[in-house]
Structures are given as C-alpha cells and as structure tokens.
Amino acid sequence: MGTTQLESVPEPKYWHLKTVLSEALDSEFSVGEILPNERDLAARFGVARATLRQALEQLELEGRLQRRRGVGTTVAPPRMGVAVGTDQDAWPGAPGDAWQPADCTLAVPPAAVAAALETGAEEPVHIVRRSRVSHGQPVAAELLYVPAASVPELTAIDAPSGAPRVRAVLRELHRLELEGQDRAVELGSARADDAKELDRLPGAPVLVVTTRFLAAGRTAALSVATYRADTCRLTFGDTGGVEIHHGPERQAS
Amino acid sequence: MGTTQLESVPEPKYWHLKTVLSEALDSEFSVGEILPNERDLAARFGVARATLRQALEQLELEGRLQRRRGVGTTVAPPRMGVAVGTDQDAWPGAPGDAWQPADCTLAVPPAAVAAALETGAEEPVHIVRRSRVSHGQPVAAELLYVPAASVPELTAIDAPSGAPRVRAVLRELHRLELEGQDRAVELGSARADDAKELDRLPGAPVLVVTTRFLAAGRTAALSVATYRADTCRLTFGDTGGVEIHHGPERQAS
DNA sequence: GAGTGGTCTAGACCACCGC
DNA sequence: CGGTGGTCTAGACCACTCT
Numbered sequence: 001m002g003t004t005q006l007e008s009v010p011e012p013k014y015w016h017l018k019t020v021l022s023e024a025l026d027s028e029f030s031v032g033e034i035l036p037n038e039r040d041l042a043a044r045f046g047v048a049r050a051t052l053r054q055a056l057e058q059l060e061l062e063g064r065l066q067r068r069r070g071v072g073t074t075v076a077p078p079r080m081g082v083a084v085g086t087d088q089d090a091w092p093g094a095p096g097d098a099w100q101p102a103d104c105t106l107a108v109p110p111a112a113v114a115a116a117l118e119t120g121a122e123e124p125v126h127i128v129r130r131s132r133v134s135h136g137q138p139v140a141a142e143l144l145y146v147p148a149a150s151v152p153e154l155t156a157i158d159a160p161s162g163a164p165r166v167r168a169v170l171r172e173l174h175r176l177e178l179e180g181q182d183r184a185v186e187l188g189s190a191r192a193d194d195a196k197e198l199d200r201l202p203g204a205p206v207l208v209v210t211t212r213f214l215a216a217g218r219t220a221a222l223s224v225a226t227y228r229a230d231t232c233r234l235t236f237g238d239t240g241g242v243e244i245h246h247g248p249e250r251q252a253s
Numbered sequence: 254m255g256t257t258q259l260e261s262v263p264e265p266k267y268w269h270l271k272t273v274l275s276e277a278l279d280s281e282f283s284v285g286e287i288l289p290n291e292r293d294l295a296a297r298f299g300v301a302r303a304t305l306r307q308a309l310e311q312l313e314l315e316g317r318l319q320r321r322r323g324v325g326t327t328v329a330p331p332r333m334g335v336a337v338g339t340d341q342d343a344w345p346g347a348p349g350d351a352w353q354p355a356d357c358t359l360a361v362p363p364a365a366v367a368a369a370l371e372t373g374a375e376e377p378v379h380i381v382r383r384s385r386v387s388h389g390q391p392v393a394a395e396l397l398y399v400p401a402a403s404v405p406e407l408t409a410i411d412a413p414s415g416a417p418r419v420r421a422v423l424r425e426l427h428r429l430e431l432e433g434q435d436r437a438v439e440l441g442s443a444r445a446d447d448a449k450e451l452d453r454l455p456g457a458p459v460l461v462v463t464t465r466f467l468a469a470g471r472t473a474a475l476s477v478a479t480y481r482a483d484t485c486r487l488t489f490g491d492t493g494g495v496e497i498h499h500g501p502e503r504q505a506s
Numbered sequence: 507g508a509g510t511g512g513t514c515t516a517g518a519c520c521a522c523c524g525c
Numbered sequence: 526c527g528g529t530g531g532t533c534t535a536g537a538c539c540a541c542t543c544t
Contacts, residue, residue, distance in 0.1 A: 011445075011455075012531080012532060012533090013533075014532080015455060015456065018456075037509075037510060037511080038510080039510095047533080047534085048533060048534045049534090049535085049536095050533070050535090051532080053511090054532085054533090058442055061440060061441075062440070062441055062442055063439070063440070067510095067511065068510085068511075068541090068542085069511045069512060069540065070509080070510050070511070070540075070543075071509095071510065071541085072510060072511075073510090073511080079439060081437065085489070085490070112497045113497065116497060180490075181490055182489075182490050183488070183489040184334065184486050184487065184488045185438055185487045185489070186482075186485070186487065187314060187315070187458060187460065187482040187483070189311055189314055201512080202268060203268065203271075205314065205458070207438070207439075207440065224497070229440040230440075233438070233439040234437060234438045234439065235435070235437045236436040236437070236438070236489060237338075237433070237434055237435050237436045244365045244366065244369060244463055244477070263539090263540095265512080265513060265514090266513075266514075267513080267514090290528075290529060290530080291529080292529095300515085301514060301515045301516065302516085302517095303514070303515075303516090304513080304514060304515080306530090306531090307513085307514090309530095320529095320530065320531095321522090321530075322521065322522050322523075322529065323521075323523030323524075323528080323529050323530070324522085324523060324524085324528095324530080325528090325529060326529090326530080454531080
C-alpha cells in the first residue's frame with residue numbers, strides 16, 4: 001500500500017481514500033489481517049485522522065473492515081448469508097429453527113407494536129427474547145411479541161423464567177396453525193441492549209426485519225429481529241441467495 | 254422500554270443528543286418542518302458542530318431526518334413501504350411492474366457478476382439500467398445483467414438505443430419461463446452514478462437487493478437493485494408488510 | 507502501561523441552493 | 526449574495542484490550 005498522491009479534488013478526499021484503500025484490500029491484504037493503526041495510516045496518506053476515519057467507516061459499513069476498540073482494524077471476511085423466512089426462521093417455535101431462547105417477560109409493548117398486534121394500548125403481552133448465532137458469531141437479536149390471546153393455555157405460574165419459559169410460550173404458540181406472514185426489512189441503528197448482544201457499539205448499523213405472523217385470522221405474533229448489517233447478507237427465497245463480492249480475497253494463514 | 258437511568262458508565266454526548274432530538278421530533282415538530290441550522294443547534298446544546306452532526310447523521314440513517322446541502326434539515330415522513338418480489342417486481346419485463354427503462358448497453362460485467370451468471374469472464378452481456386419511482390420519488394436504481402444466451406433472438410442492430418432497446422431486451426427475456434429466484438439483501442453505499450439517480454450524495458446508505466432469476470435450468474438474468482435506505486422499507490411476502498414507527502408524527506400544513 | 511479505536515473540540519474553507 | 530450542509534484540520538482526552 002504505497003503512499004499515494006491525492007491531488008486536485010474533483011471528489012472528496014475521504015472518497016478517493018476509500019477507493020485507494022478498497023483496492024489495497026483486494027490486492028495486498030488477506031482476510032483477518034491487521035491494518036496499520038489509524039494515526040499511522042492518516043500520516044501515510046497525508047490527511048487528518050478524522051478524514052481517514054471517514055473512509056474507514058464507509059468500508060466498515062460495506063462489510064470490508066472490522067474495527068474493535070483496543071484491538072485494531074482487520075480485514076473482514078465476505079458477509080455470511082443468513083436465511084430469512086425458511087425452515088430455519090419460520091413459525092417461531094418450529095423444531096429446527098436457528099434461534100436460541102434467552103428470556104421472556106410479560107409487559108406492555110411500545111404503542112406502535114400494540115397497534116400492529118391489534119391489542120389494547122395498555123394490554124401486556126409476552127415479550128420473548130431470542131438470539132441467533134451463525135458460524136459461531138452472534139448475528140441477530142429478536143424481540144418476539146406474543147399477545148396473551150395467542151397462548152390462552154399459558155398461565156402466569158406455568159413456567160419459571162428464562163429459557164424454559166420461552167419454550168413454554170413457543171410451545172403454546174405453535175398450537176396455532178400459521179396462515180401467512182408479512183415481512184419488512186429496513187435500516188436501523190442498534191439500541192444499547194441489542195448492541196451488547198451483537199457485540200457491537202450502540203448505534204451500529206443493523207438490518208431490522210419485522211415479521212407479522214398471521215393465524216386464526218389475527219396477528220398471532222410480531223417479531224422484530226435486528227441483524228448485524230456489517231457481517232450479514234439476508235437471503236430469501238427458494239434456494240440460497242446470490243453471492244456477489246468485490247475482488248480477489250485471500251485467506252490469512 | 255423507558256431508559257431514564259443513572260449511568261455507571263458515561264453515555265457519549267452524541268448518543269444522548271440523539272435521544273433528546275428524537276424525542277423533540279416526536280413532540281415538537283411536524284413532518285416536513287425545517288430544523289434550526291447546525292451551527293445554531295450545536296450552540297443551543299453546548300456542543301461542537303461535529304458532535305451535533307454525529308447525532309443528526311444517526312437520525313438521518315434511521316429515516317427520521319432529511320438533510321440537503323444548501324437547503325437545510327427537515328423532518329422526514331415515515332418510510333414508504335416498497336414491495337419486493339411481488340407482481341410489481343417479479344420477472345423483469347412482466348407487464349405492470351414498477352420499473353422504468355433507462356438504457357441498455359452490451360459490455361463485459363464485473364468478474365463477480367460473470368461468476369454468478371456462469372458466463373465467461375470476458376463475455377459481454379446486456380446491461381439494462383432501470384429506475385423505480387414510488388410516491389413521486391426515486392427509490393431505486395437497478396442494473397440488470399442479461400447474458401446473450403437468454404435473449405438469443407436479439408440481434409445487435411435490433412433496437413436503436415435507450416428505453417426502446419431496454420424494452421426489446423425485456424420482451425425477449427420474457428419469452429423464457431421463470432422457474433425460481435434467489436434473493437439477497439445487504440447494506441451498501443451508493444456508487445457515484447446510483448447516488449445521482451437517487452438524488453443523494455455518493456456514499457449514502459443503500460439497501461442492495463440482488464436477485465438471480467432462474468429459467469431453463471440456468472441463471473437467466475441477475476438484478477442488482479440499490480434502494481435508498483433512508484426513505485425505504487422493503488416489504489416481502491403475502492399481503493403488504495408491517496409498519497412500525499416511533500411515535501406521534503404529525504403532518505405539516 | 508502501552509497501544510488501539512471512540513469521542514470531542516474550535517476552528518476553517520468549500521459546494522450548493524434560493525433569493 | 527447570504528445561508529445551508531459537506532469536508533477537513535490538528536490537536537486533546539477517554540474507554541478499552543492486551544501483555
């Protein structure tokens with residue numbers, strides 16, 4: 001990665017810098033390799049550290065880099081494909097899904113969620129927390145809102161707490177027959193609790209997948225799942241999802 | 254989910270600022286209203302402009318604000334739902350889809366695209382440009398790669414150029430019977446040309462939807478569509494997509 | 507303790523928009 | 526032209542991780 005001239009600016013410095021770095025990543029670095037630190041890089045390119053950081057932020061957003069405080073900046077592997085809306089991620093509680101139960105509480109949901117569930121604004125619902133791991137890394141955190149009406153057999157004292165209680169709720173929920181589902185994907189930023197679970201800093205970019213499960217003519221449950229946008233490529237549909245990446249990426253020894 | 258709590262660890266200023274601003278947007282501003290300029294806002298909150306901007310950037314990423322150089326910062330309307338993978342966005346060229354033809358060239362695609370298409374690395378393909386408009390705003394720009402093998406009847410001199418040529422390619426393509434499709438969604442940043450088409454600055458966050466169309470046992474076409482991440486919520490599935498937003502948003506007169 | 511990325515400051519100039 | 530957001534600088538200190 002030789003020192004390069006950035007001259008006579010038709011385009012912003014950080015943009016040009018990003019291009020130069022991107023090409024250097026393809027040709028001179030291996031996956032997992034550690035880059036020089038930000039102060040050195042900035043000096044090498046003759047820019048202020050803030051400008052260099054702007055370029056690094058973009059590359060991290062695109063999944064090319066991974067930065068960790070106290071450690072350094074490393075070359076990220078290609079994004080992993082994560083299946084959404086297939087066997088691994090269908091009617092919650094189905095056997096063989098990719099989600100791990102965390103805990104479950106009974107509380108009043110945010111107003112917008114209550115509206116989507118068609119429950120009363122002050123009516124408490126079961127709030128299930130689950131997490132999803134893929135290739136040994138946490139990729140998503142989920143809040144699953146289940147109205148009491150969807151699990152009528154469940155009494156408050158039925159299950160203790162934590163994972164067993166999650167399983168009890170899902171077991172009851174799964175007695176309903178799934179009739180259909182709506183799904184939406186949008187960009188968001190990680191709340192503090194999700195960030196912690198995803199091993200990222202608060203505000204990190206996430207893909208928010210909102211799914212409404214329909215059964216018995218009603219909204220039986222609502223899932224709000226936040227996926228790490230830097231490491232995940234969400235795949236839909238029949239067979240597995242397309243993989244498009246940039247250039248020759250090598251593996252670190 | 255109220256988090257008004259004493260902190261054992263200090264919260265970054267920009268994060269706190271974002272929360273304050275977010276609440277102010279819900280309670281004191283209407284959609285379309287113009288915020289005070291960045292210098293005034295920074296002074297009002299007693300922070301440097303760069304810090305204030307960090308908070309605004311997050312809010313823009315979440316679709317709460319819209320900023321335009323030379324104009325100002327305005328309160329954004331709720332994200333619009335954009336259907337993906339339904340009648341409006343299925344087999345390209347199907348009647349009644351939501352895409353408008355732009356132009357078409359014959360060129361060698363990027364190596365990664367050639368690999369997905371299973372064509373030779375140096376083999377030129379038809380590259381169709383289309384754009385998608387919703388609610389009067391441009392929401393997506395697409396590059397559709399069509400191998401020559403998928404449109405065998407098309408000769409080079411068949412159609413002149415521009416939109417008519419796009420239609421000719423799609424008409425030929427549509428003679429194949431669609432057998433299935435793979436789809437993937439990931440976060441990206443807008444390239445210079447896409448940014449221009451989407452009326453954003455280069456590097457703006459986008460949702461990249463990659464779709465592989467399967468017909469005759471092959472990959473008949475590959476679509477790479479970049480959607481504005483700030484204004485769009487991609488909806489999938491049966492009926493229309495869930496709408497979850499933050500709080501009481503009012504309409505500007 | 508040394509070294510990393512994360513936050514923050516107080517300035518400056520530039521590119522764009524509307525009047 | 527004046528006002529807006531966008532870029533850039535050269536510092537400083539903090540939070541974290543590793544050794």
